[in-house]
Amino acid sequence: TADLAFGPDFRWGVSTSAYQIEGAVTEGGRGLSTWDTFCAEPGRILNRDTGVVACDHYHRYAEDVALMRDLGIDTYRFSFAWPRIQPTGKGPAEVAGLDFYDRLIDALLEAGIQPAPTLYHWDTPQPLEDAGGWLDRDICDRFADYAGILAARFADRVPMWITINEPMVITLMGYSLGAHAPGKELLFDALPVAHHQLLAHGRAVQALRAGGAANIGIASNHAPTWPASDSVEDKEAAQLYDNLINWLFADPILLGTYPSGFDAAMPGPVSDDLAVISTPLDFFGINHYAPVSVGAATGQADTAATDGILLPPGLPFEPRELSGYPKTDFGWPIAPAAFGEILRTFKDRYGDRLPPIYITENGCSFDDPVDDQRRIDYLDGYLRALKQAIDDGVDVRGYFQWSLLDNFEWAAGYSQRFGLVHVDFDTQVRTPKASYHWFRDVIRQSRIHQSR
Numbered sequence: 285t286a287d288l289a290f291g292p293d294f295r296w297g298v299s300t301s302a303y304q305i306e307g308a309v310t311e312g313g314r315g316l317s318t319w320d321t322f323c324a325e326p327g328r329i330l331n332r333d334t335g336v337v338a339c340d341h342y343h344r345y346a347e348d349v350a351l352m353r354d355l356g357i358d359t360y361r362f363s364f365a366w367p368r369i370q371p372t373g374k375g376p377a378e379v380a381g382l383d384f385y386d387r388l389i390d391a392l393l394e395a396g397i398q399p400a401p402t403l404y405h406w407d408t409p410q411p412l413e414d415a416g417g418w419l420d421r422d423i424c425d426r427f428a429d430y431a432g433i434l435a436a437r438f439a440d441r442v443p444m445w446i447t448i449n450e451p452m453v454i455t456l457m458g459y460s461l462g463a464h465a466p467g468k469e470l471l472f473d474a475l476p477v478a479h480h481q482l483l484a485h486g487r488a489v490q491a492l493r494a495g496g497a498a499n500i501g502i503a504s505n506h507a508p509t510w511p512a513s514d515s516v517e518d519k520e521a522a523q524l525y526d527n528l529i530n531w532l533f534a535d536p537i538l539l540g541t542y543p544s545g546f547d548a549a550m551p552g553p554v555s556d557d558l559a560v561i562s563t564p565l566d567f568f569g570i571n572h573y574a575p576v577s578v579g580a581a582t583g584q585a586d587t588a589a590t591d592g593i594l595l596p597p598g599l600p601f602e603p604r605e606l607s608g609y610p611k612t613d614f615g616w617p618i619a620p621a622a623f624g625e626i627l628r629t630f631k632d633r634y635g636d637r638l639p640p641i642y643i644t645e646n647g648c649s650f651d652d653p654v655d656d657q658r659r660i661d662y663l664d665g666y667l668r669a670l671k672q673a674i675d676d677g678v679d680v681r682g683y684f685q686w687s688l689l690d691n692f693e694w695a696a697g698y699s700q701r702f703g704l705v706h707v708d709f710d711t712q713v714r715t716p717k718a719s720y721h722w723f724r725d726v727i728r729q730s731r732i733h734q735s736r
């Protein structure tokens with residue numbers, strides 16, 4: 285692993301999110317979130333799994349921090365549950381909610397680990413959803429208030445902040461296709477959801493700074509979109525899809541513009557909003573898992589390419605199976621070269637406008653209880669691709685692996701295991717996998733050896 289040396293200043297971490305690990309959904313004054321509601325609806329989640337208990341991290345955080353300390357990471361990316369902080373999504377903070385994150389943050393600092401919280405990882409307070417959720421512009425004010433509460437309480441101890449996790453996935457999976465909470469199937473009418481999240485992001489950056497917080501970014505997921513063939517139809521379909529999943533979210537933040545044609549679909553005073561959306565960031569967080577192959581619609585989309593989601597008819601594009609690549613147990617293609625490609629694309633597309641990058645998520649689902657050589661192979665390939673991109677001049681400052689623990693994988697419930705640490709969901713026993721020990725060695729070696 286010595287050739288995976290990234291230098292002494294490179295940051296190493298793991299990522300998690302509140303609903304996926306915390307459990308304790310009725311404790312500490314927590315309000316209902318859209319994910320509580322969604323999980324309670326029959327047919328939404330595989331095996332009717334829910335996050336009611338998850339990894340019970342709310343009670344076991346000290347044990348989990350000890351696992352992180354032994355792993356040797358310097359940064360932990362987690363998320364605040366908005367309904368723990370503001371049970372109805374507005375008004376004064378719930379003291380017990382703030383206290384929980386106080387305990388977590390203090391435990392991390394004591395273990396020498398820098399907390400890097402995300403303000404929002406999909407668990408919208410249900411009353412806000414009932415009032416329109418991300419379709420309603422009012423949520424931007426609510427989110428700015430929430431950011432102000434967090435800054436006031438934690439800016440003294442939190443050295444890195446992330447506003448929103450994967451606004452693309454909320455838009456697409458939550459409001460366009462309905463595979464995630466809140467389960468709406470609005471297709472292209474979901475575009476205002478993208479705009480309101482982007483605006484809420486910009487407002488939150490400003491509110492955090494006003495409250496004394498510094499080092500602020502977003503965690504946005506990005507994947508190269510590869511045309512299914514060289515035909516004009518497939519290339520056009522892929523380009524539209526690429527705009528929708530990548531540049532619709534990154535361009536407004538980094539350039540202050542939407543890809544051409546999208547302004548008209550957005551609500552509000554769009555150009556004023558873009559000025560807020562493009563508030564300069566201290567870093568840009570990229571979540572990356574796999575490339576996507578897209579062609580023109582044929583009515584025969586491969587559901588393996590869409591995590592089992594049946595796309596409605598009438599869309600102008602269609603994800604296709606990417607043949608010729610090994611797959612994770614989730615069916616996602618393993619293609620480290622695509623990781624380097626998306627990073628170089630960011631550098632080329634944004635040039636001087638691009639702040640330093642952090643990899644805020646990368647990882648894989650393999651159901652190998654402890655001897656998970658396949659995860660080691662995946663991470664080894666992706667870290668080599670990352671190293672190459674850095675050597676090619678992309679300014680990447682850290683890598684946060686998804687995830688510390690096997691956890692609640694949204695619509696797939698507990699069927700997909702992304703952890704470096706195995707969790708027995710009957711007993712809550714945690715067992716570090718081979719990849720945990722391997723990752724620990726990578727981190728150690730990386731700090732000792734100078735990067736080229």
Ligand code: GCO
Pocket residue numbers: 301304449450453505571645686693702
């Ligand atoms: C996402 C989320 C994570 C997922 C992970 C694996 O990227 O969808 O940020 O919550 O669990 O990506 O799918």
